Amino acid sequence: MKLxxxxxxEHYIIVNKPSGLLSIPDRHNAAIPSVxxxxxxxxxxxFIIHRLDKDxxxxxxxxxxxxxxxxxxxxxxxxxxxxxYIGIVHGSMANESGTIEDAIxxxxxxxxxxxxxxxxxxxxxxxxEVMESFGLYTFVKFDILTGRTHQIRVxxxxxxxxxxxxxxxxxxxxxxxxxxxxxFKLSKEEEEEKPILQRLALHAFRLCFTDAAGKVIDVEAPLxxxxxxxLKQCRKWLKN
Numbered sequence: 001m002k003l004x005x006x007x008x009x010e011h012y013i014i015v016n017k018p019s020g021l022l023s024i025p026d027r028h029n030a031a032i033p034s035v036x037x038x039x040x041x042x043x044x045x046x047f048i049i050h051r052l053d054k055d056x057x058x059x060x061x062x063x064x065x066x067x068x069x070x071x072x073x074x075x076x077x078x079x080x081x082x083x084x085y086i087g088i089v090h091g092s093m094a095n096e097s098g099t100i101e102d103a104i105x106x107x108x109x110x111x112x113x114x115x116x117x118x119x120x121x122x123x124x125x126x127x128x129e130v131m132e133s134f135g136l137y138t139f140v141k142f143d144i145l146t147g148r149t150h151q152i153r154v155x156x157x158x159x160x161x162x163x164x165x166x167x168x169x170x171x172x173x174x175x176x177x178x179x180x181x182x183x184f185k186l187s188k189e190e191e192e193e194k195p196i197l198q199r200l201a202l203h204a205f206r207l208c209f210t211d212a213a214g215k216v217i218d219v220e221a222p223l224x225x226x227x228x229x230x231l232k233q234c235r236k237w238l239k240n
Contacts, residue, residue, distance in 0.1 A: 001038055006059065007219045011068040011211065013039065013046070016221040017060045019199045023051040035060055050076055053150065055167075058085070058204025059221045071212050076147065082208040085142040085152055086131070086223065088201035088230060089161040090170065093138050097129045100155040104148045113168055114150045116158045124148045126155045132231070134238035136180070137164065139231060152202060164201035164230075174198035175230055180237040197230040 004016040015035060017023065022034035030037075039046045039062060047069035049061045063069035075081050103121030107113040115121075125145040132139040138161065142152050153169045156162055162170030174195035178184035186193055208218040223231075 001033055003035065003038055006221055007217065011064055012061060012217065013064065014059060014061045014207065014219050017052055017057055019055050019057040022054050023060060024048060049073055050147065052204055055200035056202045056204060057224050059207045059219055061207060072209065075209050079145055080209065082206065083144050083204065084206035085144065086203050086205050087140055087142060087152065088164045088227065089138050089140055089156055090164060091138065091161050092133050092135050093130055093161055100126045100159060102155060102158055104151060104154055114154045116154060122148060124151050126152055134234040136238060137234055165198060166200055177233055180233050196233055197226050199226065201227055203227060
């Protein structure tokens with residue numbers, strides 16, 4: 001599999017991870033492809049600095065040496081990295097912007113799921129800003145100040161506006177044009193309607209930090225085609 005490399009120098013390689021691809025190898029099945037596995041076939045020594053959920057697309061940063069890995073991991077730990085995501089959520093949000101500070105912990109029974117728990121959970125901070133509102137859906141920018149597992153997804157579910165196509169914290173139903181356009185009709189060439197979006201509508205679009213030499217590394221990943229297609233249809237049929 002060929003990866004979309006967004007940035008590379010002697011210390012870093014930053015890629016645009018597609019939705020559906022693991023960040024690191026599966027512990028139980030090494031045959032499942034991962035970004036780390038693919039990069040290790042190109043670079044003998046590579047270190048992942050942070051992770052994205054399998055179904056989240058976007059920027060993923062790797063270090064080419066241990067010293068860079070230690071330095072950049074410290075930046076992440078001390079919140080000296082700017083991480084922006086964009087997503088599409090269900091419904092129309094009452095507030096144009098805000099900060100969610102609900103603590104997050106692992107679900108006591110369901111493996112791989114997180115829940116809000118103010119007493120036992122770890123502090124978690126997500127800032128949000130509405131980019132466009134379409135009634136049925138809202139296009140939102142997120143700035144996460146902590147890096148908890150599934151943070152944006154859990155916060156938005158608890159906030160009442162889960163991420164579109166989130167099989168863990170929302171609805172798995174794909175999005176069709178017929179849901180947006182009144183009096184929709186299939187073309188004569190189509191036997192059934194194809195979805196315009198059928199994966200988690202969350203994308204890590206910007207990463208910004210300063211490297212050990214004082215150079216600012218500011219990388220953006222373009223919006224994926226499927227999310228872009230859904231937004232175009234929302235603008236066409238749902239825009240007030």
